[in-house]
Amino acid sequence: MDKQLAHYFELLGRIAKDRVTHFEGTVTNLTFDLYGCIQAAIQPKVDKDNKFPDGRWLDVHRLEPCGETRTMSVPVFSPDTPSIAILGRWGRDPVTNFEGTISSIAFLLSGKAEVTLSPRIDKDGKLPEGKWFDAKRVALIGDQRSMMAPKFEQIQVPVIIPEHPRDHQHGPAEKPPVDQGPRI
Numbered sequence: 001m002d003k004q005l006a007h008y009f010e011l012l013g014r015i016a017k018d019r020v021t022h023f024e025g026t027v028t029n030l031t032f033d034l035y036g037c038i039q040a041a042i043q044p045k046v047d048k049d050n051k052f053p054d055g056r057w058l059d060v061h062r063l064e065p066c067g068e069t070r071t072m073s074v075p076v077f078s079p080d081t082p083s084i085a086i087l088g089r090w091g092r093d094p095v096t097n098f099e100g101t102i103s104s105i106a107f108l109l110s111g112k113a114e115v116t117l118s119p120r121i122d123k124d125g126k127l128p129e130g131k132w133f134d135a136k137r138v139a140l141i142g143d144q145r146s147m148m149a150p151k152f153e154q155i156q157v158p159v160i161i162p163e164h165p166r167d168h169q170h171g172p173a174e175k176p177p178v179d180q181g182p183r184i
Helices: 003-009
Strands: 014-018 024-033 038-043 056-059 063-070 089-092 099-108 113-118 131-134 139-145
Touching: 003 024, 014 038, 089 113
Parallel strands: none
Antiparallel strands: 014 024, 014 063, 024 038, 024 099, 038 056, 089 099, 089 139, 099 113, 113 131
16 A cells, blocks of 8 residues: 555545535545546435446546545555555456556455556457556566556545635745736
8 A cells, every 4th residue: 555645545435525516425446546636435325316327437636525534434445455556557357368558557445456458459450448457466477567657646635625716825836926917
């Protein structure tokens, strides 16, 4: 497990709301991909008619945890759970012999991890779809990488964004806009 990313795992099992759409539900999965994106799957509760609503995948930076409430506790991943360090490596599922670059790793609320194998183009020049596999089932092949795994930035969870722009405090890298006056 990647200790430097532990703060992201604190989202698992928590109720969170999307700052943009106000979509709300329990965070059931976290996915880190080879291209630097970190997303969370959000699953809302059944509606008043007991219908099961579709969940959504959202960028973690859009999410705001709703208090300290948890639907489920944070899972304990076993010590042999693969790390994000396998991103970019070539892997094979020994059951199906499906091979590809490990392009995503997902950590589920159940305590399981899965990876996506993204294959190369086929003999006809077509790009086959990637497939998800249990991470412990995938064997790494060789030491080469298609590309290096990204260095995921550190964020503090929860990040609080003021409701009104006038309440925003500019950080050291930001400067408030300067009125340059009318342009002629």
